Amino acid sequence: MSSARDLPDEFDFEQVPETDQSFENALANARDGKRLTVADGIELITTGTDVEGIDSVRKEQVLEIADRRRAEEVGDEVTFVANLNNNVTTACNTGCLFCNFKDTAHAFEADSDVEHPGFTKTPAESREVVEDALDRGIYEVCSVSGLHPAFALNEEHHEILASYDDPESEVNYKPPEVYATDPGTYVEQMAAMSVGDVHLHSMTPEEAYHARRGTDWDYESVYRELADAGLDSAPGTAAEILVDEVRDVICPGKIRTDDWVAAMEGAMAAGLDTTATIMYGHVENAAHRVQHLQVVRDLQDRTGGITEFVPLSFIHENTPLYKHGVVDDGASDAEDELMIAVSRLFLDNIDHIQASWVKAGDARGLKLLNCGADDFMGTILSEEITKRAGGEYGEYRSFADYVDMITAIGRTPVERSTDYRQRRRIDPDDPPFGPELGPRADGTPLISDPGGDRTDAAHADD
Ligand code: SF4
Structure with a gap:
């Protein structure tokens, strides 16, 4: 975890990942669909503050619950x-x-x-x-x-x-x-x-x-x-x-x-x-x-x-x-x-x-x-x-x-x-694939040669 990184002393943050919660309780709250507290979130994202680094078994438990929540919601x-x-x-x-x-x-x-x-x-x-x-x-x-x-x-x-x-x-x-x-x-x-x-x-x-x-x-x-x-x-x-x-x-x-x-x-x-x-x-x-x-x-x-x-x-x-x-x-x-x-x-x-x-x-x-x-x-x-x-x-x-x-x-x-x-x-059996929602979109692929003409577009900031 980045929390364990060796950062210079000046980054001795006041807020640290320590909680009174246990990983097991946090996981149960997530599984039950309860609104999570910050302590729950810290336990889940660290796979438990009681262990060093990330525990792969616990990680899979968190991922599985999140994937199920995604399926239920969207x-x-x-x-x-x-x-x-x-x-x-x-x-x-x-x-x-x-x-x-x-x-x-x-x-x-x-x-x-x-x-x-x-x-x-x-x-x-x-x-x-x-x-x-x-x-x-x-x-x-x-x-x-x-x-x-x-x-x-x-x-x-x-x-x-x-x-x-x-x-x-x-x-x-x-x-x-x-x-x-x-x-x-x-x-x-x-x-x-x-x-x-x-x-x-x-x-x-x-x-x-x-x-x-x-x-x-x-x-x-x-x-x-x-x-x-x-x-x-x-x-x-x-x-x-x-x-x-x-x-x-x-x-x-x-x-x-x-x-x-x-x-x-x-x-x-x-x-x-x-x-x-x-x-x-x-x-x-x-x-x-x-x-x-x-x-x-x-x-x-x-x-x-x-x-x-x-x-x-x-x-x-x-x-x-x-x-x-x-x-x-x-x-x-x-x-x-x-x-x-x-x-x-x-x-x-x-x-x-x-x-x-x-x-x-x-x-x-x-x-x-x-x-x-x-x-x-x-x-x-x-x-x-x-x-x-x-x-x-x-x-x-x-x-x-x-x-x-x-x-x-x-x-x-x-x-x-x-x-x-x-x-x-989009029907995967019905190519070619292009956009249809844009104001001038008609299903034609956005560009015909992906290696060719690209704009100088960019994404700033984050
Ligand atoms: S992230 Fe900061 S430095 Fe970079 S473009 Fe945005 S405001 Fe400027």
């Missing part, structure tokens, strides 16, 4: 969505230690001669990428970006930010004319990407914070303006671990737990569905993971607007945490399986738990579908952040890949909408 369907990631910019000064997606924003300035692999798209360029993908048949565009200092919600926000005495240090702002490429405003980007009836999934809590920095605007009004421009739902990434003593280590420049929760509540008050994530397997311990689940479950109790929970296993290669020797690996396979299983058991108010092939690869991703998960992400025409962080499984999955993989484990492949309200069971 049946044997495995869903996925036809989607594109179109991220606007990699410029970001936030400096999260788990992230290798960003490039220091200074490098993007018009007079900079710093070589960098990053990009910024204008609204027109974003629109072009979405237009092309929409023609191919996507249902959803997901857009998560770096916190570019020239990004503002709208023109009024630009004026407010520019009125500070020292905008750069006080509100992380520089005007667009400083940069080689102007990303436009958030409202302009939303309007540009909201092509036809495509579902636009964008504006994480961290981005929403950036879109109101230096103002007294509340999150709900910010999300309402974005929704008016075309935003349909918000990804609850930027969650990492929702325990501040962990955030202080891995992302001290990011919003705190309370702000993440406030932003999510604002999005849902504005009428948007959301998703929620956890990024685990770095410096946190098992207690932090389960406390994170508690924050998400409480939020869902109050709002009911979280459509899915997405456990993201930390990819350590090429990240500052790894390069600086803070961590030397990520979560083990057993930890990944238990994270999915305990998410299914603990989050009794969220229907869908996602397994990721981007982070885990196909075989591991399929295994996770037997540990409590029922969703298998989206086609993602490209996945830049994972590639740049050292992951090997970025890129794209065709509908044919999905049908092959999901039927191989005896489950039913189902194309879904972002919010899961539209679902289409």
Whole structure:
């Protein structure tokens, strides 16, 4: 377990995986369908705090109960969505230690001669990428970006930010004319990407914070303006671990737990569905993971607007945490399986738990579908952040890949909408396989040559 990792002394966390509960009682509570306590969750995710490391027999007991719970709650369907990631910019000064997606924003300035692999798209360029993908048949565009200092919600926000005495240090702002490429405003980007009836999934809590920095605007009004421009739902990434003593280590420049929760509540008050994530397997311990689940479950109790929970296993290669020797690996396979299983058991108010092939690869991703998960992400025409962080499984999955993989484990492949309200069971005996739910989808495979024309889409943040 990561709880047993040899971390530097400064990460001597107050919260540790110690409980008064026993593994056997926690397992019985899970088996009986009782709402789990944090102590139950810690016992299950550690396979008992009375044993060192993970006990393989106990682990299988937890996985079996979680898989059964999945079958009872959502049946044997495995869903996925036809989607594109179109991220606007990699410029970001936030400096999260788990992230290798960003490039220091200074490098993007018009007079900079710093070589960098990053990009910024204008609204027109974003629109072009979405237009092309929409023609191919996507249902959803997901857009998560770096916190570019020239990004503002709208023109009024630009004026407010520019009125500070020292905008750069006080509100992380520089005007667009400083940069080689102007990303436009958030409202302009939303309007540009909201092509036809495509579902636009964008504006994480961290981005929403950036879109109101230096103002007294509340999150709900910010999300309402974005929704008016075309935003349909918000990804609850930027969650990492929702325990501040962990955030202080891995992302001290990011919003705190309370702000993440406030932003999510604002999005849902504005009428948007959301998703929620956890990024685990770095410096946190098992207690932090389960406390994170508690924050998400409480939020869902109050709002009911979280459509899915997405456990993201930390990819350590090429990240500052790894390069600086803070961590030397990520979560083990057993930890990944238990994270999915305990998410299914603990989050009794969220229907869908996602397994990721981007982070885990196909075989591991399929295994996770037997540990409590029922969703298998989206086609993602490209996945830049994972590639740049050292992951090997970025890129794209065709509908044919999905049908092959999901039927191989005896489950039913189902194309879904972002919010899961539209679902289409796919007949594995009726190829070719392509999307049908997107506004321009007609069943034609998304791309004819998976090795050929891929967009420069990416997935930022988490
Ligand atoms: S995780 Fe997001 S906010 Fe943090 S450095 Fe990366 S792009 Fe910036």
